[in-house]
Amino acid sequence: MAEILLSEVEKYYLVMGQDVRVDGRSRSDYRQGDIDLNAVTNSHGSIRARLGETDVIVATKVDLGTPDPDRPDRGTIKFLVDCSPTASPDFEGRGGDELAEKICRILSIAYDKSGTIDLKNLCITPKKYCYVIDVDILVLQCGGNLIDVISMAVKLCLGICELPRVTGLRYDLGQGVPVFSTDEFEFDYLDVKNSPVVVTLPRVGRYFVVDASLEEESCSKGKLAFGVTPDGCVTSIDKLGRGCYQVKSIQAATAMASTVGANVNNTINMRIDSLRELKLRADPKPLSMPMDI
Amino acid sequence: MSAGSGFDLKIRDGNNEKNTTLPTAPQNFVTPGTIITREPGFMRGHGTYVFKDGSLVASVCGTVERVNKLVTVKGVGGVYNGEVGDVVVGRIVKVMQKRWKVDINAPLEGVLLLSSINLPSGELRRRSAEDELAMREILKEGDMISAEIQSVYNDGTLALHTRSVKYGKLGPGTLIKVPASLIKRRKAHIHNLPIGISVILGNNGYIWISPLANGRMPGTNMEQDETDGQKPVLEEIKITGTDRFAVARIKNCVAALSKAWLPIYDTSLMYSYDCSMKYECKELLKPEALKEIGELVREQMSTEGYMA
Numbered sequence: 001m002a003e004i005l006l007s008e009v010e011k012y013y014l015v016m017g018q019d020v021r022v023d024g025r026s027r028s029d030y031r032q033g034d035i036d037l038n039a040v041t042n043s044h045g046s047i048r049a050r051l052g053e054t055d056v057i058v059a060t061k062v063d064l065g066t067p068d069p070d071r072p073d074r075g076t077i078k079f080l081v082d083c084s085p086t087a088s089p090d091f092e093g094r095g096g097d098e099l100a101e102k103i104c105r106i107l108s109i110a111y112d113k114s115g116t117i118d119l120k121n122l123c124i125t126p127k128k129y130c131y132v133i134d135v136d137i138l139v140l141q142c143g144g145n146l147i148d149v150i151s152m153a154v155k156l157c158l159g160i161c162e163l164p165r166v167t168g169l170r171y172d173l174g175q176g177v178p179v180f181s182t183d184e185f186e187f188d189y190l191d192v193k194n195s196p197v198v199v200t201l202p203r204v205g206r207y208f209v210v211d212a213s214l215e216e217e218s219c220s221k222g223k224l225a226f227g228v229t230p231d232g233c234v235t236s237i238d239k240l241g242r243g244c245y246q247v248k249s250i251q252a253a254t255a256m257a258s259t260v261g262a263n264v265n266n267t268i269n270m271r272i273d274s275l276r277e278l279k280l281r282a283d284p285k286p287l288s289m290p291m292d293i
Numbered sequence: 294m295s296a297g298s299g300f301d302l303k304i305r306d307g308n309n310e311k312n313t314t315l316p317t318a319p320q321n322f323v324t325p326g327t328i329i330t331r332e333p334g335f336m337r338g339h340g341t342y343v344f345k346d347g348s349l350v351a352s353v354c355g356t357v358e359r360v361n362k363l364v365t366v367k368g369v370g371g372v373y374n375g376e377v378g379d380v381v382v383g384r385i386v387k388v389m390q391k392r393w394k395v396d397i398n399a400p401l402e403g404v405l406l407l408s409s410i411n412l413p414s415g416e417l418r419r420r421s422a423e424d425e426l427a428m429r430e431i432l433k434e435g436d437m438i439s440a441e442i443q444s445v446y447n448d449g450t451l452a453l454h455t456r457s458v459k460y461g462k463l464g465p466g467t468l469i470k471v472p473a474s475l476i477k478r479r480k481a482h483i484h485n486l487p488i489g490i491s492v493i494l495g496n497n498g499y500i501w502i503s504p505l506a507n508g509r510m511p512g513t514n515m516e517q518d519e520t521d522g523q524k525p526v527l528e529e530i531k532i533t534g535t536d537r538f539a540v541a542r543i544k545n546c547v548a549a550l551s552k553a554w555l556p557i558y559d560t561s562l563m564y565s566y567d568c569s570m571k572y573e574c575k576e577l578l579k580p581e582a583l584k585e586i587g588e589l590v591r592e593q594m595s596t597e598g599y600m601a
Contacts, residue, residue, distance in 0.1 A: 005384065007435045009510060012527050013465035020534055022467050024541030024574030030300040032578050037304070049302065152302070264300050271302055278304065 015205035030211040045161040049153035053143020058157040065132035075122020075130035087142040110227030113235040144213040151198035159272035162187035196227035199257040228261025321357040338365030373473035375451040380482035382495035398497040409454035437463040464510035466503025471551040473498035504536035545577035553587025
């Protein structure tokens with residue numbers, strides 16, 4: 001990820017902080033954040049999320065597709081991450097591709113676990129038709145803790161994503177192709193209550209810290225990224241960067257991620273409810289839906 | 294351990310964000326292209342140029358200042374342009390032959406010549422070839438220094454020097470960056486605040502906050518014959534939790550002043566520190582707290598007659 005040049009003295013000051021971080025936070029405190037609804041108008045749902053200096057936009061588009069032959073009774077969610085060069089000079093040209101792929105992989109694995117999101121609800125006709133949700137993520141600014149912010153924004157975005165209802169079949173050469181409703185009020189929401197949120201714990205000195213800033217990430221030896229559900233269940237663990245851990249450390253980190261992640265995830269669930277209400281109250285924007293004629 | 298405490302994602306509502314009180318622009322405020330005067334006989338200073346019809350036009354956003362026949366426009370924002378005598382905080386980015394290149398938030402990197410520093414041993418002598426090869430032992434890439442601007446080259450590059458005990462390599466602490474125009478030129482830029490923290494307000498917008506006196510790494514810039522030949526050891530420097538909270542609080546106060554676009558100097562900093570005491574240190578990260586501190590300091594400064 002974007003690393004900045006730091007002096008030995010700054011690293012020393014940061015690493016020996018015990019429970020007092022450079023801005024006064026404790027090791028398990030998050031920075032301030034906010035959410036913007038409807039950042040992208042021509043999508044089925046979009047969120048702009050900011051936490052500290054990190055800024056990302058997530059947008060979803062829903063389309064009709066064919067299920068994966070290995071999973072004929074499920075729909076699919078595809079993730080695509082774009083690390084914009086405005087976020088960091090490291091992302092110029094193809095520099096951001098490696099990180100983007102890594103983040104996609106972490107999200108796919110976290111969401112793949114059964115129980116997090118029921119993909120069976122996305123199936124329309126087994127083996128033939130299903131919903132395909134494309135989740136596009138754009139990184140505007142990288143201010144540390146990028147993966148966590150992306151995962152929060154993705155969960156929020158999937159929570160407010162409007163799935164158009166199937167109103168019937170259009171027969172084309174004997175084949176019945178599902179037709180989406182054109183009524184903007186006829187949609188369903190996805191049940192994302194149990195979707196995971198990623199908690200990345202870099203190791204700074206002898207301790208793990210939550211929501212690291214860019215400076216703290218530059219001082220860390222490796223990170224552990226945990227996917228955590230609202231009830232504290234850890235769905236995935238990923239190791240990023242260089243560094244080795246003792247088993248006890250991994251266990252301690254897992255416990256920390258579980259408690260912190262559960263708290264964060266429950267807050268996100270509450271925000272999703274508020275956002276859905278907000279959408280109801282606001283003027284509904286006309287959605288452009290795929291029309292197969 | 295209160296897990297994930299304070300985690301909050303606010304949903305932004307566009308209507309709540311309208312700025313209710315905006316400070317009014319001063320009278321002589323101009324924007325680039327504004328004609329200052331058409332009368333001949335005025336000398337153009339910084340921030341102005343002469344248009345083909347002979348009128349004097351502003352080239353930056355700022356306030357017009359006139360001293361006898363000299364007209365200048367003092368810019369409000371923009372990039373840092375150093376002047377001789379400015380105190381700056383910089384980061385070494387390159388080690389070259391007989392000089393270091395320093396990032397000082399200016400259009401060009403600053404230059405610190407090997408002959409412009411005090412040798413670690415404190416001696417006064419010509420720099421030799423051995424000194425040149427040992428440059429990285431004195432200052433290496435990433436190191437933070439406080440320095441003064443010695444001169445300005447023709448192309449605008451700033452030459453720095455640390456030939457005084459108050460400048461040199463900085464010790465443990467933290468850096469915060471603010472717009473350079475918020476740091477006004479004053480008599481002193483290195484302040485040892487009464488709370489046990491030292492703050493270096495670099496004219497270039499880089500502010501160094503440290504629990505050490507003058508922010509400096511002890512034993513790295515001695516006056517001649519003062520050193521006892523010992524190399525300073527980082528691990529022996531003890532920093533208490535109280536110090537850390539004080540540093541963090543000052544850092545958050547600087548952020549509050551910067552957000553409110555208030556000039557940052559020792560008085561405004563101490564005002565904001567006093568105002569911030571009602572909050573816990575980490576609560577200062579909340580936007581409401583920052584806004585409140587900004588407003589309180591602005592009020593206090595305008596009643597005391599300082600520039601707001």
